[in-house]
Amino acid sequence: MKFALLFRKSTDPSDQPSAADMQAGYAQWKAWMTKYSKEILEQSPARSGPKPGGAVAVCRGAAVTDGPYVEGKEIVGGWSFIEAESFSRAIEVAKEVPMFTSVEIIELATF
């Protein structure tokens, strides 16, 4: 199964990471990418899009909800594509994305 992960963050200017936060974040990203190197795809899957009726979830810290419930003050700050054997594995990967306030998981279909 392939998934798109959409990373969201706050738009509040006073809520942006400092240089020190970013330095720590860089190390966390490296760790995340190393840990899930099997799942993370180098490129977006060709001819793909959201699977009609497919699985969708939003991770916010430890909390996982089943809908794309997004805070009004959040914007997409990045994305990744992953391949995982199951939806629950995809959630595990998404839960550990560093530096972002929420991660939306969208199941993909190839056309």
Next chain:
Amino acid sequence: MSAPELPEHWFRREFGRLVSILSRRFGVHRMQLCEDAAQTALLQATQWWPSKPPDNPASWLYRVAHNYVLDELRREKRDGRYLAEVRVDYAQQEVQDDVLRLLFVCADPAIPPESQLVLALKTLCGFSTEEIALRLFQSADAIHKRLQRARTRLRDDAELQGVCPERVQSVLHMLYLLFNEGYSSAQPDRVIRRELCDEALRLTLMLTEDPAGALPETDALLALMCLHAARLDARVDGMGGLLLLEEQDRSLWNRELIQSALGHLARSARGQTVSRYHAEAGIAAEHCIAPAYAETNWQEIVRLYDVLERIAPSPLNVLNRAIALAEWKGAEAGLAAIEAIDAPSWLRGYYLWDATLGELYRRRGDRERALSHTKRALAAAPTNPEKALLERRITSAEALDASAVGTRRS
């Protein structure tokens, strides 16, 4: 290719460089936009570099930040003249000049010194508003207001110059304040304090390498910073308690830093100028080169305090001079010197005033006065390590023979 390993504080340094070089291209009045661009570029780097490391990280960052500014300006349309693609080499030399230049921009005489400091911490050191508030013991709100006012001032004044000799003194003062915040503030977190000292050292070192900034005073200030930084770790015991100079393990002092400080101090002796930094660095150097506390050249230190008092008069210097005098000629001479001070009420209420009197009376064997002064100092001491130190002194004063009160000066 694997993601590059980045040195400590790398993001902070790159942030300062990016803001500096961008604000030169696009104007200081666009500082806020340049900061946003630097922020965005670094944030992108945290995400993309682990999987796609660039060949040249610095130029990658510059390209992303530069494009961000162009996009924003395009959106504003009216700034069409900036749209021509500017090709720049991200050469080290140029960047360093830009960082310095921005330091001088921050030293605008129309901006109060404390706000200059806040501006420099934000734009050159990449500290967030909250981080600055934490480091300077002010509310984030107050820091925010200072920043806004300073930025407005920069935006409104198109006449701003870059590295100009008239501002070197303000730049030095700003760096001196920055270092002092790290060195002698009441902030208990040593890591935070160390960082401030490191930033001040880094920027001052840069200034000594610039033709416009390399005055004798700059070398003196750098020497002063190195001499204090060399002793930073030895100032606390294993439990975080403060140690007196005489209690410190001198083998923990950083010899390398002291050596390089003495080099800068020697270089600072060129020309006719004797600044407060010269005098203060001279005093610190005397402490650092003394093999033991008892072998300190107190006579020379007293002389340097006299020099300092002439350049930058302060009752605090006179108090410190009295302490050195007591070491040189005995407690009696020290007490006499303190009595001669026309001390303002803030100094009399300052805990070091009573702490010094208490200690000198203790040495003279005057138990009662030693206790009463040290207790007053304890009540006014600002931090826990200082309180602990004063409590130790009270214990030792209490151990004095009560009958020795008779030795009170007639």
